[in-house]
Amino acid sequence: MPEARVLFTRDDLADGVARVGREISDAYPDGVLLVAVLKGSVPFLADVVRAVDVPVEVDFLAISKYAADTGRARIVKDLDGDVLGRDVVLVEDIIDTGLTLTYLLGEIGRREPRSLETCALLDKSVRRIVPTPLRFRAFEIADEFVLGYGLDFAERYRNLDEVFAGDISVLRDDPDAYVHQLYRG
Numbered sequence: 001m002p003e004a005r006v007l008f009t010r011d012d013l014a015d016g017v018a019r020v021g022r023e024i025s026d027a028y029p030d031g032v033l034l035v036a037v038l039k040g041s042v043p044f045l046a047d048v049v050r051a052v053d054v055p056v057e058v059d060f061l062a063i064s065k066y067a068a069d070t071g072r073a074r075i076v077k078d079l080d081g082d083v084l085g086r087d088v089v090l091v092e093d094i095i096d097t098g099l100t101l102t103y104l105l106g107e108i109g110r111r112e113p114r115s116l117e118t119c120a121l122l123d124k125s126v127r128r129i130v131p132t133p134l135r136f137r138a139f140e141i142a143d144e145f146v147l148g149y150g151l152d153f154a155e156r157y158r159n160l161d162e163v164f165a166g167d168i169s170v171l172r173d174d175p176d177a178y179v180h181q182l183y184r185g
Helices: 010-027 042-051 099-109 168-173
Strands: 005-008 032-038 056-065 073-077 087-095 115-123 136-140 145-147 163-166
Touching (some): 005 010, 010 032, 010 115, 010 136, 032 042, 042 056, 042 087, 056 099, 073 099, 087 099, 163 168
Parallel strands (some): 032 056, 032 087, 087 115, 115 136
Antiparallel strands (some): 056 073, 145 163
């Protein structure tokens, strides 16, 4: 069986997060509202919040895909607060086709924030279908399936502290295929 391979180590992730934190801080010296998309972005968000050195607030939303392989989504957990007149950065774990992100930017944009930008841990632009604005990005990646640091397959592997590339066909056959390799203990 093929093994998962490390794409980004803890040190790589720390460096990427620190850079993104500086970029956000420089862009919003008076403070910013970070809106995270549940669940995959949570580890990245937690680290970015600590890397930002301006006033920061956090809110969450969750989406559910309702049409297989279409990119169409709906909001199943909406924001708790109002974004009207606020500087908002939408935080995602990974951007690939851009379909879901475009939907979310439209939904949040209709609420009239002062500004609305996007931040992602991983940018898989090679799969982009819709041109998508991405102001803050930790890493660009090739067209690979990734696990760890919030990214999952069947709710597994989110808690890994590194990002790994894995074989999606192996995981479809056995969602636990990489458990013995990636969880040492």
